[in-house]
Amino acid sequence: MLRTLDISASGLEAHRVWMNTIAENIANANTIERDGKNSPYRRKEPVFSVARNGNPGAVQVTGVVEDPSPFRMEHDPNHPLADAEGRVAYPNVQVIQEMVDMMMANRSYEANVTAMDVTKSMFSSALRILA
Amino acid sequence: MSQIFAGMFEGGTLAGLERSIDFTSERHRSLLSNVANADTPGYRRRDIDAVEFHRELSRAYERGARRVDGAFGGLDKGNQRLAAGARPFGFASLGRGPLRHDGNDVSVEREMALLAQNAGEYSAYSALLRKGFRQLRAAITGRPEEG
Numbered sequence: 001m002l003r004t005l006d007i008s009a010s011g012l013e014a015h016r017v018w019m020n021t022i023a024e025n026i027a028n029a030n031t032i033e034r035d036g037k038n039s040p041y042r043r044k045e046p047v048f049s050v051a052r053n054g055n056p057g058a059v060q061v062t063g064v065v066e067d068p069s070p071f072r073m074e075h076d077p078n079h080p081l082a083d084a085e086g087r088v089a090y091p092n093v094q095v096i097q098e099m100v101d102m103m104m105a106n107r108s109y110e111a112n113v114t115a116m117d118v119t120k121s122m123f124s125s126a127l128r129i130l131a
Numbered sequence: 132m133s134q135i136f137a138g139m140f141e142g143g144t145l146a147g148l149e150r151s152i153d154f155t156s157e158r159h160r161s162l163l164s165n166v167a168n169a170d171t172p173g174y175r176r177r178d179i180d181a182v183e184f185h186r187e188l189s190r191a192y193e194r195g196a197r198r199v200d201g202a203f204g205g206l207d208k209g210n211q212r213l214a215a216g217a218r219p220f221g222f223a224s225l226g227r228g229p230l231r232h233d234g235n236d237v238s239v240e241r242e243m244a245l246l247a248q249n250a251g252e253y254s255a256y257s258a259l260l261r262k263g264f265r266q267l268r269a270a271i272t273g274r275p276e277e278g
Binding site for chain 1: 170171
């Protein structure tokens with residue numbers, strides 16, 4: 001019974017990782033430079049999977065992958081980082097999408113917290129059996 | 132002497148409650164997995180068939196059998212405990228929810244409702260079990276149960 005809390009804890013952890021990734025994406029939504037070159041930030045997202053070993057039924061983050069979708073190109077010949085055709089590459093982050101993802105991650109996190117509360121109340125009713 | 136205890140134990144009430152608590156705590160586990168994996172691509176919800184469990188339990192009582200073996204493991208009323216070799220509850224993909232485009236069919240609302248319902252059943256079974264033990268203690272000590 002005690003290990004059931006681990007399942008919800010894994011859910012909390014996974015959604016916190018997702019939340020961190022979203023925060024990173026939003027913070028870097030306009031990051032276009034690295035080492036003096038026009039090398040924009042690539043949007044990242046976590047990969048969730050069912051834990052195979054350890055606690056069966058838990059969720060785990062198997063990694064954080066980069067979104068391969070193309071960068072947003074803008075025509076701005078006066079920009080210091082513009083290429084020969086006068087284009088500047090911007091990150092493939094869409095802030096609206098990140099906000100929607102953030103709400104989803106938040107709701108799922110709350111659902112796991114509530115599930116933990118239910119588990120705790122079940123513990124206490126089990127402990128009362130011999131009271 | 133043995134006859135006194137026979138009357139006390141052969142009803143199988145405590146064994147049935149114990150099995151029901153086992154069942155609800157295992158079901159709780161699978162519902163928690165569903166909530167934790169609500170955003171895992173390709174995850175199908177897992178559950179234990181409650182209807183089948185209750186059907187089997189009531190069949191065991193109707194028959195008045197000392198021992199009933201079924202899909203949910205044995206119920207050994209004579210020994211007031213689960214039969215040896217009782218099979219663990221099997222998780223099955225009972226998902227009937229609509230499949231999302233990421234191959235996941237968990238509906239968090241439904242899981243939370245089932246979670247609340249199942250936890251209520253668990254509390255009820257454990258309260259009954261507690262009552263059963265108190266009555267047993269009252270019978271042994273000869274003092275009325277307190278509280």
